[in-house]
Amino acid sequence: MVKKSTIKQVTLAFCLFGSFALGAFAWPKIAASPITVGIVAQAQKIIGIEFTPAQGDSMLNTLDSRVKQYQELRNLKMPNSVVPALNFNPIPVGFVNQDNTNGFKLSKGGAVKLPADKNELAFYTVRQLAELLRTKQITSVELTKFFLDRLKKYDPKLLFVISYTEDRAFKNAAKADDEIKAGKYRGVLHGIPFGIKDLLSTADSKTTFGAGPYKDQELHIDATVVKRLEDAGAILIAKLTLGELAQGDNWYGGITKNPWDVTRGSSGSSAGSASAVSAGCLPFAIGSETLGSIVSPATECGDTGLRPSFGRVSKYGAMALSWSMDKLGPITRSVEDAAIVFNAIQGTDRNDLSTIAAPFNYDGTVAGLKGWKIGYIKAPFNNRNISNVNDSLTLAKLKELGAELIPIEMPKTPSSAIQFVLEAEAGAAFQELVLNHKDDMLVRQGKGAWPNTFRAAQFIPAVEYIQANRARTLLIQEWYQTLKGLDIYIAPSFSSNLRLTNLTGNPCVVLPNGFNKDGRPTSITFMGQLFGEGKVLEAARIYQQATDFHTKHPTLNF
Template structure:
């Protein structure tokens, strides 16, 4: 869920700290406030409580916040501020768990217009497809191809699971993409899948398919470390919603995959997750391990989360097909919370159609996540590509020669440049404040000093310097930005951008729009290249059809990295 945008975390933080919350401001934090009044000779000196909020403290708050109040105006609120600070202490003492939701649910741009709850996804036919002779070739097959082999009895789920477990053991440490192997659970789930498939009990396209889950999804009785030293021994007593739904779909959990510490970047408490295509590079973050393991053929697909680039960026770096669904499409219950209004759950796969098969198993409302909604999803959707219009959000001088643009135009898709108002980067304050809230208790304990190689401590502490009013004003400004983006989206069916989305990335991410990353090889210097398609809210089915049509014009998703030492 970490930031993977052009601004560095330090730059974002520096530009966004615009105010100071008195909730975290004892007088000592700003010097000593008003000094003691000199006592007359022969009397006891007047004692002043060093933690008492003073007029000088309020002046400092106003100054940092860029506000101008008179002394008289500040004196009028002094008692209220002191009283509020006592209330803050009482709230902090309450047992607020990480699973406690905020009673305000972010709704993307009015919630979209699609109603209903029908969800169905079918894999394309693979008639005549036979099992490759080498296990390595089996490991790189798509979900639909593996499903065909399972249903035609050319392979069992136990055999397939052992292939992936063997590869995880062989390459997982070198790539630093695995936190925990779930071998016993995987074999048990695979045996159950085989029994059911033999009796023609078919749970759907994922039945018997091994996968890896980002290690911020709670797994009952299994380590869930969040990639960070302070949580390295954490073992939940429940499963996350995504884990529950994949189990119900018959998928087989073979590994908990690495993530950047507390969902930032690709550095976790045991190392740096590698890009299998170029091990000198990290895999980007924060769904680092899911992307790396999928690219290396260690799992059939991975599950990740995104707050601001954490599915799209590692998918680009590791050259896999990653889908960031619409906000609220998938329940986040049991996933480490970072940003209440930005966190999303999605799949990282080999090809676009695989993303559809996984999404169908994951999506739907959940009373434990107020943001999760029921919306229809039917794949394959009926789409006449000759009636589709796509906006180009990449460099204007590159549109005519861009291979993705050429492919879409060859299919009859109309591609035109789209003009977007620059995204107001000040709104990243929303992410920082929500992250600071999610990790407030952590920040106020010594545990935070155990967090290494991370800039989160600065961000968590810095979030305390953003007043509540400014946070809510930023959320209101976000509403305006969403409305403007929807207006400029106009009659386009999708937006195509370079990398993780070009100029449309931040708009789509903060607006909750779905996006899919299509790998497009490399630039000749070992740097990965890709294109992102952004769709309409809850329009993943149409978006994936368009992505598949684009992807099928190339063979990048069929290529595999060399894993030799």
Template sequence: MNPADIAAAEAIMGIEYTEAERALMLDNLEDQIRRARIRRGVDLGDAPPASTFDPRLPGFAMPHGRGALRLPPVTAPLPQGDTDIAFAPVTHLAHWIRTGALTSARLVEIYLDRIAVLDPKLNAFATVTPDIARAEAAAMDALTLQGISLGPLHGVPYGLKDLFDTRGIVTGWGGEPYADRVPDTDAAIVGKLRRAGAVLLGKTSLGALAYGDLWYGGRTRNPWNTSEGASGSSAGSASATAAGLCAFAIGTETLGSIVSPSERCGTTGLRPTFGRVSRAGAMPLAWSLDKVGPICRTVGDTGLVLSVLNGPDLSDRGSIAAPFHWDATASLDGLRIGYIPDAFARAATDADRAALETAKSLGLETIEVSLPALPYESLLDVLFAEAAAAFEDLTLSGRDDTLTWQDAPAWPNAFRKARFLSAVDHVQLDRLRYRTMQAMDELMTGIDVLIGPWRGADMLIASNFTGHPCLHLRNGFSDQPTRSPGALGGGTPLPTGGPPHRVPHGISLWGNLFDEGPMLSVGRALESAFDVHTIRPEI
């Protein structure tokens, strides 16, 4: 190494030293490189970082001493047609199974038939598990005949994003290097869903290593326009749910991976507060950002599924014990909804502004709020660094070249460039993240729910880095030409041309930390007012 090497590195790092300073650094740098190489020679396995992210600021008080879920009773009779049954809410399906009007076995066959016919057009399932589904459904029906119910998801079939470990079933993470990966154990939420009576239909596709909608099986498609992708990375979970191939699905979000495919496919996606749901046994992308949540067709279903997923787990160092409380029968009286006027001026569509007017018509107190001007986009480098660390061996071994990428920028390039930002910069980014936590706390003080366009990059980035929950639901439709996959961080996808297609449009709600209930209540009221959530895609 010589001073010219250091000077070249400075250009990449965006800093500048003097010739004398470079000369003094030579010996120290050799030691630093030596220590780094020694550390890279150690296989860290699945060890998480010693430092963990906690979204709670000093003085935070956990809302609700006890968890409780209260949903309105189901009175709708079982439909005669299989298609109507397939698209019914989870709450209805569970009620019909519990009362004997429907068997889990029949419901499984309905979904397996739909998968056989429609999934070749959608590419939403990486693996279908018919034998497992039939066996689990038979077991649930046997318990039902004995008057035994395992819980609110008893006998209800679901799809699981293929980054959660399933014992004996391929869990390929969407990437070629892992396409034959078969885990020996189940992820924590898989066991939790099984104990609640849910029936596994199969593993839903995800963009390679949780990026976009392109994976080693091809591109997952949007049921409303199969010429375009479903967006990602929870592409298969959103596509399958929107197309009625399962009752609900599980997704994950690090930065838009539940919200973005829910927007594209017209599903209702719930990203819970960071730490609420265990990630043990899930592919780590960014330990301080990854979150697990349901993708459904109604707001009520997301709350029901989250009530099952909720709970602390010692095997997840980011797990936080928190009660989940939602009374869907309670009045909206007293709830305050905030909005950022600038977001509705800059990034909004007419449908976004109409959604705000609908929210105002609910009789809620409406309050203008603001998000301070901070360089939120800079926080993306935290994600890139954590992801590069999670997949360091993939990068250093050169196996990242086996990944098929058609969308730029791709993960491998992000992993590589992450190595050229200094540790000092990352400490400063961590401090910026704390400032962002303070900014979000100030914004949410005095309101129960925030409404806004999902495309507002500031809120998408800020709320993911602070751990605040988000609910995205359909509020209408728009005529759009076929769109490109879009950019990481919520960039608006560019049209690729062709005739327009009638596709869904959604709006986002954000709630206070560990207090998703008000957000769900407002979402449920908006869902009823919009009255578009039951419209189905014609594939």
């Protein structure tokens, strides 16, 4: 058993080395205890550096002053919305954008007729619903009511809604109908209902982050993503579940379920967004990803998802988990729907200094992949213990479509050693929960859950955080050199590539790619160069149209 005196010594030391937070009530007791050479000796075991007693003694005055500085900063009680004065830059040295100009051209759409059974509308794409609205075969008010009714019907079982925005929705839907009737058609999102992950703020409703400590929180602003979608004419109808503070599918109201198998969670953290779209309760929804939170639930629920490049989409009005890794993107029924939504939300924002200007050029009329150079990460495709049989079939299909396949290797710079950047930033973003012991209010309390991660993060030295970001620069440069000359590359959805590209900021499209032996969806990810969303979406659309996996949907017998 560890002696209490030893624990006290380590705790005191990391008030300075790692900013360990015990809460305001404990501070006077800690501050009254002098820092000694013995405390420094205990702390050095955690940071992995040895000092002589004389060196430790020389530090004491500096360390004492640091402890006081940390407490001054904690007294500021900074809200989650305050961003650091440092911005992550994912652009490698010598970088050249894949797209030279902006352009957006949709594939040729055919005529769409209102089905005799309106329940079939549940699984129509944005393109199909847009054509019904444009040709006035259905109104936005009717469509809004249809999807609200479905959300309310299936939410008791799937648990994917935190709150409805009905008043706002019907007001905006009526406005959309008036505009369309008057010939003022804004485009394919005009009148289309959608939902957002409830880490995005809206001025007229609560923003709960899916977590008990914030379930009554009101932020009184509309997130930039919400404003841009509504400017395009889309209709916000619901705020959707997320695993608490963007981890998993557990939130304060339960576990969001997978419509394909309600004995399973929908994965996370964009749990509600993926589940609602999969169940035909929304045409599209907005999710977010820091380390797999679009890829994982989209895979579990059989959706198509786009995780954009870091800096492509404004995070103003979104919960911060990791300022250098958070990304917002759409979860949809098809790749082209994802392109439509992305086109509406991407671009710089003066309210978010992390946004980066870059061209976006998407051409949905491109047919076939002849002349395309498509890389594939060699190891997972060759490892039978890792690779899904459908992944290998993907390679064959891409070759059939005309692509030249080129094997590539993962970078030598260890992304696993850099990942604690996320933990350090998350520990800062939610330090107040540790300080006030509100982390005890979170549902999940295991070793791998946020409370323990936030606490352990207080021990990460600032020097090591900076060193990890320097290694990240090496990783970005190495991966950029590897991808030079390729149009895109593909990878199994769950591999070290997922961690790598969330650190480098590269974009990906995850799409359904068959079913496993238990009848649940599997997926594949199409990956791009930084700001290469146009190429990734084009290739993913061509592949998706050559298969039919995205046309399958769960049978909701409940």
